[in-house]
Amino acid sequence: MPGMLMDGGGAIVPFSGEPGHAVACLRPPNPEGGGDRGAEEVSGGRVVEVNLGGGGSGPGGADAEEIDEAEMRRIEYGSVPAFALLQSRKNALVDGSGMSRLPSVSEHAEWWQYVLEYSKTIGSLLGNPDSLSAYMIDDPKMILKVKEKPTSLKAAWELLEIFFVDKQLQTWLPERLVDWLADYDSLLTKTENTIYRTLINFQKKLINLQVVEDDPDYWSGLSAALSVGWLDIVVNMLRFHGSYQLDQMDSRETENGLVEAVAVLVSTMPRMRPDLPSGKLGQCCKTRPDFIKALEKWRGQVSKLECSAFWIQCGHQKTRDGLKSLLHIMLGNIKNLTASTSHWLELFASHLLYIRPFTVGFEGMHQLAQKCIQLKPSADNSGLTGLLTGILSENREVVLAECTKNFGPWMVTHAMELLTADNDYADMMLHEERPNFGGISIEELHRLVYAQVLCSHALTWQIAPTYLSSCLNQGLGLLEILLLKQPIQDNRVVLKTLEICRLYELENVSTNIMKIAGIYHWKHGRKGTGVYWFQQANDKVRLDRIAQQLFEHIGKSVTDDSFKQWEGLLELLGSDIGSAGGLEFLHRYRDFKRSLQMAQEGRTGESVRQTVEFLIQLMRNPSTPQRFWLPLLHDSVRLLNCKPCPLLNVAETTLLLNKLQELSLAKLRPDFSNIHLPSHALNSVRLALASNLARAILEEP
Template identity: 50%
Template structure:
């Protein structure tokens, strides 16, 4: 078994672009321009995802006496620093909107597949052959969905899909398939589709028809496209060497429709020619008919396409032998002598050689090694089971094409060579390394599913947990890197959790970091979105922190009600207590001034706090305090209205009860006793009768006593000693004494 060949080492997201042919280790280079006099000092800070925020500052110069100076300001040079954001990763020209659309649709497919996987694992306990059997089909569905989102299917110039416009229609840039889609489909053929294994050569023919254009700058696709343009102006194309080369090439790689179509453009078909060129035309037509009857080992062919499909191998070989003998018979026919047109004769003979599998002619009729390989499979070894021998053929094809004159560096001319070869030869390590080197992290994150669909070996190397990577597998690493790219943008970060939630080791940790880095204090909507994600993935601690951040932000920015509500959701008792203290302080300070207003404002807030009464000492107090103050307000109002005495007395008694509750041990912080006792004076001096009994008055007295003692000891926390002036204490003491006397008398 080959050792993993990851010596190139790159994995995430800054792997070299294919353009940097110079060396595998060459890193991506970004350049920032500045206008500072000297080399700037750079401060680095990571922004969201894989963005980097850089501050370019002028150098600091230290004078002898330890004084710092900014170098440029001393030189009197205008040198403003700057802050820039660098988006890391590969340069690509794909429009942002397109990328985003792909990100959204592929995330959906990915999530669906992962859920299917989990269901499967649950239903059969994780082991089973039936599981794997069904599994590749699930992956195939996923693969086809993703492939469809990567762009529309396309074929060679003038092929069945593109027939109508031939020869005038030029291929539009937008219909050119992408390299990503080409690689995706090729991996699907080799790593996923088990059904396709029996007709693999034909699948490669199809693949090549779709993606020949992306293999390199010099392929049959380019050759035929050029021919298309030339043919428009030619009456007798058969006079041109390019024409015959073109037909032979199309035939070699199995684009039969193009070959037949081109043949029927032969000049001998024209009405004014038919008499003189009867035999010639007969030969052309016979070859065209033979081509249209070529047996193909595949389940079906598109409607109207030339060739005959055979699904069953024995039937195919029988038909093929028969067809081959017809070709050979034509090759040896006597009619050739009667054909006057030497070019046509030579051209047609060449076509027959291609059909008979002449290695030399196949070599001449193809440009790229992949084309040669396909031609070989189609015309030389149509029966081969392929799987084992394929890699060997492929290497031979590369070698023959390499010898035939491509002297430029192969990696520049054929950037995909190593990757395609690796896919053909099931060399998973190289596939992984090359895909990471060539493409952005999207591909690897999604391709993992294809690679592990049925290959046990790929499963073992991609899912093995590696210590050097911090205990994660390659599969997880690639998901993480892609998630990080998603995190970079505010329109895509919400997709990152989909991938992170399927990263068993580090996914949740990174998800937490991602959520905690959202600027939740900038908008409640964003905060709610983050909380929704927390709920989905059961991240209670993060939710608490988010609630707390938003709560503190609102509180600090004067939105007290919202602040309390969010802090309550955070169940942050410490901060709620601090909030209660602050509220209370504002109230007792406001006593002298606009008492009513403050109270009204407070009322709402305390109501809000009230729902969580049990959770906080401070809040319990504040709630009762609110009741007490409201009671006093009502009494004042009732007295003004001169209502029924009994009603007033009831209110008085209730207010007294609130007061007594407030002064129970552990309820009210000591620093609020004094304002309470001051407020109590009104109740103590109740004109109609004593409201408070002997025992109750004694409780009030003892609180006052504790305050005085604290003043003597000098540990009055949070109380201004001036408030405890003799005068104010005397006033309270007098009221207490009076009330005590009245209570004694009454009892």
């Protein structure tokens, strides 16, 4: 690609200017001569750093004086829906046609309309500055009025739309370029003079002028404005002429008539365009034959006025010379046009208006532009003039380079669709996978760069996935890295990240994020929140480990206070989690404790019977740890001593006595876990069971 150089190591050298951003791309290893690279080679590929010029100090590459960070963020967020909609339409066209290559999308008849709609949406985000030729009605001495300061970003976007997207402008492209110059003439250069600066300087001077027609700058400003087609400004300034004043000491009717005649000719100048904006002057001609007919008639009137005998009766020399200069401009006199304009682009617009109004095609415009550059060379060329030169030369590489150099990643990323709207070569150039870029295309490279710019700010990382997901080769991998690196301290950020994972169907990434969040909260003492995220991630391994720790902790001390401390976490974990039935037992143990409390409070006989059933189930269940047998039986001593009738039958009492005997023998083993119970607990339980057994035998028939 012109403008890019590549050294022997494969690193891409940026365009002139300070490097603004960098992106690391993977490229496959070179099978030939790979051994002499030493430490540079790594297994599986090599990392290539691509530096792209930032094009200014602003966040989006635009001049920081034009767009501040807050405004740029508004543009970045506002452009996401339009970009996503266009990508969706592109994918729909590809899927509907069964095509495997994207360049064929531009062959669809409706595609350019989609791109035009996209361009209009983006353009509205960049602002809508009033035309510089609009004057304030409230102040008759006001020449120019600007409600919103124009920006180079908006000007560049409109240039791309005019020449590459809007097919409806092809019949009146010169007029549209003249309109563009009226809006953005102030941005052509920062150091050299322009027509806009000429009028601004005269505006400041106008306040102190008593007789404007005696000032040479008055006529210079009139000629300059007329040369680029700012007709409403010309008519307005002509009305500043002293001959319009009522308190005249001498007779100036003829002079005033000549001024008014020129004003009428200016206001009726034929324009080959479908319509005129509000406040603009001129005569619209929608077809070429109508324009030719109107132009011949109008120029005949201009020539007739130039040869009129009334000039002899005009006694004011500067008025006579100034008005004739305006007539020469309307007749297309090259000498007058060259003298009236300051910048080559202004001279270019004047040629399109008065000398070559039927210029069509890039080739003819480019030749004319080169001649104008030779006549009025400029040392201070802005990014806009370089961009226009690249457009007229039909060199998409130069256009892309100028956008990268002067307008930054946002502009390049979103302008790609405009460059490829109706050009197969540009499609192939931007979508071709290049080995020196790590196997990705130019389009994907610039999207990755822009996505990294978005990721670098806490307020814009959320919109980076839209662009990463459109990169088929490396985008999804970088998207996963982006999501996994988001902070998990704030649950709102975690929820936002999970929502992005859901939108792009990244289930594995979503699961890992929930696991990371669970580990973080568990380690920082928020155990309930940690368990919640583990459950959301369905992380059975960690939940089982937590259950085992909980089981072991409760098993060391089964007092009521110890159990209540963990009861909330036990409730959160549920009964289906745990190793070897650990938590299942704890849930049964919790139910037993609740029922036992109700029975001891003497609420109902049903609660007593239910408590006994829970006790028998726990003692019969093989998952009940042996160290819990004695606490269970000790808690039930009051129930076992219940009179007058026994609560356990002979078989159930025998079961409990056998368990107690096993426990007595287990105490002799060195690995026995001692429970903190009174020393007489075992004897109390044995006595209660024996008493219950005796009463049960007597009760049996």
